[in-house]
Every structure is written in C-alpha cells, then in structure tokens.
Amino acid sequence: MHPYRSHTCGELRQSHAGQTVRLSGWIHNRRDLGGVLFLDLRDHYGITQIVVPPNAPFQDAISRLGKETVIRIDGAVRIRPDGTANANLPTGDVEVVVAEYEVLGTCQALPMNIFPEDHTPEETRLTYRFLDLRRSALHHNILQRSRVIASIRRRMTDLGFNEFQTPILTASSPEGARDFLVPSRLHPGKFYALPQAPQQFKQLLMMSGFDRYFQIAPCFRDEDARADRSPGEFYQLDMEMSFVTQDDVFAVCEALFPPLFAEFQPTWKLPLEDGGKFPRITYADAMLKYGVDKPDLRIPLEIKDATDLFAGSEFKAFANKTVRVLKVTGCADKPRSWFDGLQDLAKKLGAQGLAYVIVEEGGTLKGPIAKFVTPAVTAELQARTGAVVGDTIFFSAHTDASIAAGLLGHMRNHFGRELNLIEPNTFRFCWIVDFPMFEKDPETGAVAFSHNPFSMPQGGMEALLTQDPLTIKAFQYDIVCNGIELSSGAIRNHVPDIMYKAFEIAGYGPEVVNDRFKGMINAMKFGAPPHGGIAPGVDRIVMLLADEPNLREVIAFPMNQNAQDLLMNAPSPVSDKQLRDVHLSLRKPPGQAAAGAAAAPASGAAKA
C-alpha cells in the first residue's frame, strides 16, 4: 500500500463501503463525545469524517492531537448510521473507522484559526500565508486563478496565438513608472532593470515575423500600492498582432472575455451590444459623463455639463469655471450629517467642498447654494439632468475641467456604493477609445506623451505636421469592466519617420530615440509590419471573477502596502561581500540596515 494514501479526502462514497483505505491530511476539526470521537480529516480535495471508536487503545492519544496536525490513518469505510449523514459534505454519506494512525507533521499553537475562518488581521495572514492559504476561501481563489490562467492559455491558443517568453533582466526604460534595478557584476556601475511590461520585446517579435504573440507576463513597476494595484509586480495577459487595425484587436478581446467570464461566473449578467461587442466610449465622453477614464457602468448616474449656465453668474465659486452637475435620486431625505460627510470626502479629494441643491415642490431649490441659482437656470438644470421633486443635484466647479469632472467622478462611485445603486451580479465591459496622444505636463507646461510613446497617432504623419499636438488622438484604448481598468493597448507606430516626429513633439531629438530605443527603431527600419495589441491585467481579471475587492485575495504570496513580503522577509539587507560583488556601496546606511547586513552572512551560510 502507498505510504500515505489510497484515496483522497474528497473521494470516498457509499460505493467504497467495506474497503480498507489509507488517508492523509490535516486535522480540520474534532468532536469528542467522550465515548466516540469524530475527526474531520482535510486535504486539497475535501473532508472526510474519521470515527475513533470507544474501545480503540489510542483513543486518548489521538484525541489530544491539535488542529492542523498532519496525520495518516488506516481504516474501514462504512456507510454512516441512519440519520447521521451530512448532506453538506460530498463524502457525508460515509465515514472511516480508524484502525491505526501515524502523526506525519506536528503543529504548534496556531496564530490564526484555519477553521472556522473568522476574520484575521491582514498582517497576520500575510506573515503566515501558508496557513491562510489552507482556508477554503483563499484556497479556492488561488485554485480559481490557476484555472482562469489555464483557460486563457487554451483560448489564446485556439485564437491562433503563440506563447513566448521574454527577458526578465533587461534595460531601464526612460519613461513611465520607476524601474526596479539590478546591479551588474560584470559591468561595474551599470544596471539591468526588470521589465515594466514586455512592450518592446513583443513589438520586436512582430517585426520578427511571428504574427500573433501572447504571454502571461510578469511586470515590475516600483510604484505605490492600491487595493487594485499590487506593489512591485503583477501579471498581464500580454498580446500583440501583426497586420491589424484597432477593430481586429477589439474582436479578439470580444471573443476572449465574454466566454471566459461566463465560464467562471456563469450566473452573472454580461450585457453586450449587437454582435457581441463592448460599448465604445471616447476618452472625452467618459471624462464628461463619468468623470473618470474607467467608468463603472453598473452605476446608473450620468454627469452633465452646466458651464454655460453659470458663465456670467454672480456666484463667484461657479462663474467662468467648468461646472459639472450630477443628479442623484434617493438621498434628499438623508440627514444633514450625511451631506456634511460628503463635504469632508470632497475636501479629502482636494476640492473646496461639494455644493448641492434639493429640488422641492414647485420647482424651487433648497440647500446652501440655492439662492445663487436663478429660476431660469433651475429650469434648465432640471431639463438637463432630468431632476424631479426629491432629487438632489450636486455641483463641481473648477478652472481645470478635468478636476471639475474628477470630483463628480469620485462622488458618482461613492454614491453608487453608498446608495446601493450598483447593478448586482453583472459585468459591464466597455472600450475607452481615442485617448489623446499628447498632454501638457502640469508642472512644466511642456507637451509630453500622454500614454504610450509607441502608439500610432490618428492621422499619422499628417496629423503630427498640421495639428495642434494637444488635439491629436492616438489609436490607444482601454478595456474597463465594472470601474476597473483591465488593460490598455494600442495600434503601434511602426513607421520610423513618424516615430522620430512624435518624439520631437514630446521634446526628444532623434539621438534620444536612437539611444534609448536602439533595438526597436533599428528594427522599424528593416521592414516593420503594422501591428498592435493590448495587455489585460491577469490579477484584476481574477479579482473580478472571484468577486473580491482586493488583489491580495487572488495572489498566493502578495506583498503588503509597503511592498514588503512578510513571509519571506523581503526586502532585506545584504552582506558587504554581496554589495562589493556588484560594485555598490550604500549611500546612507541606516542603523538597522547596518545591523542586518552584519547578520546576513549567517543566512548566506545557511543557504550553502
């Protein structure tokens, strides 16, 4: 017989009755009735009830084993007595009467309960992640992640894509997020960088003639964390295609995502437009109607412009500023404290406050700024927003249109949650298209790339030569689902002259392009195909499919908000020898780092 098991803990049924079996697993729970003792034995596959009979010589010893001890048991499968089956367990019709057992792994006092799965501080969960991962909720999420990725690979292959690997140690990129740097031992003073994305490599693969590329690609960016943004590293479903238009890229995503999401969340609604397409919203429209470039379309609220209504107003807070309004139903009867809370939230977001009026009988307005709104403007506001008696109209005004829009964008999401307006159990996808190619750097006022410098400007060279750069749009697009930016992509610029010109507009001479994008600009001069792609975030896809609000719930070993791995204790100091090897000295060694460095050789020795 196998030393550990003949069956798994999720396997036994009535048909196994009478067989002698061997099971191994964790002691999940224990019910000691004095005479008879029940153990729930758990492994990856399930839970099986083990019975220790009253006359067993080892009953006292086995009853003292703590939860999460790993044991092996031998025993006979039998059908449970009438009325004692457990319908909640797949194995609940049977039990195993233990004849012999062996402890395979002892367990100390636990820092957290595996069962029942009560709330535990995240710091504890991350420090003891291997315990957290045993709990069914997280265990299931991680397994689901594995299945989602397997499904993605199968679907991408079926769509004609080939999977490639690209380097992890590569060159630092001049734009974008901060790089993680890796010092070179062989080249003193030089550094590798971990890729922020395999952007140039995938384009080079297209120029190498491979036509359809994908990769479940690790990406590294040294930026601060958010609930939907892991610090340091994350995975993208990176893809790129040759000889395609924007519509061709969209078609691939529309063939991939709806069936993928239906596979893993089959009961949820996934509304699509005719032909199975995602709605397309221009960047400008999204900023106007939703105040963000990643609108949550499950929330049935829409922002309207009211700039013209207050253009010459005597109300200085609104006059000659961009004014946006948001009608909200169902909050007029909220107490004053609720509206005060909104003021605090608005201030937190950097606004002066959040002006509002409530529509009353007869079309009059109530509220702190009601006296500044003339009857004519009131009528027009009601017409534009559709506000009726009992509705509240919120205002946002700023000289910078995007700030005015942004405040109501945040408030729109806030109201969605607060007033329970979010359409339940639904995935609302959309495309955001026509992103601007350039934007004004708010600090320097200079023209800079707005997103990806490798995107093809709409209108090509002619647009670059004739248009105001700030009006040029790019073939640059995002997929958004339920207010989460799943991915961004673009049709790339494959024409060297247009590339040089675009960089010139952004303030970089040809020598910069030649130096920093040497491989790619070179490849573009030797017959580059038109190409484009997109890179949906795998972690965010799994987060949506698992219906989790936080990325850490779908990552096996995540870092905390401060980019620390509490389980592996990273980052950590290194020894002086390691630093010397890579020609580094610490600029400002803090006291604790010096102490840690002294201890490092010991851990190094342990490894060897």
Place this chain on the structure above:
RNA sequence: GGAGCCAUAGCUCAAUCGGUUAGAGCGCUGCCCUGUCACGGCAGAGGUUGCGGGUUCGAGCCCCGUUGGCUCCGCCA
C-alpha cells in the same frame, strides 16, 4: 511625500460621561459526555490596553508625539 481610519487576551470583539478587580466568544489546558459535524457541559491559564510623554484625585477612554496596518491622494509611459 501627504490625508483619513484603526491598534484592548493567540484571534474576533466589548468595557455607559474619565471612576471598584478590563469582560465575552473562538482557540489553548484539565475534567465530564457513545452519533457529532460551528457538538455540548464544568473548570482553568492567558492582559505593560502598540510604544513614549502629558492633563487629571483617577486614563483603555482626553491631549501631544511615535510605530505599525489598511484605505485614499500624489505616483502608476
């Protein structure tokens, strides 16, 4: 870099307006219990209320500072 919230037993939480010996459930230890499945019952151990300072006759509670965590802003081509 900045803001908000949080920090009480191993874990989840409570402790009235600042007032007697800081409580309960889970877990742990011991005992009882022959059909439980979140088993039940009895008893017990377990606390520098994150840390430092202050106000006060008296601080878990108020004030200041600090550390850590989460969320958000900046940042994320």
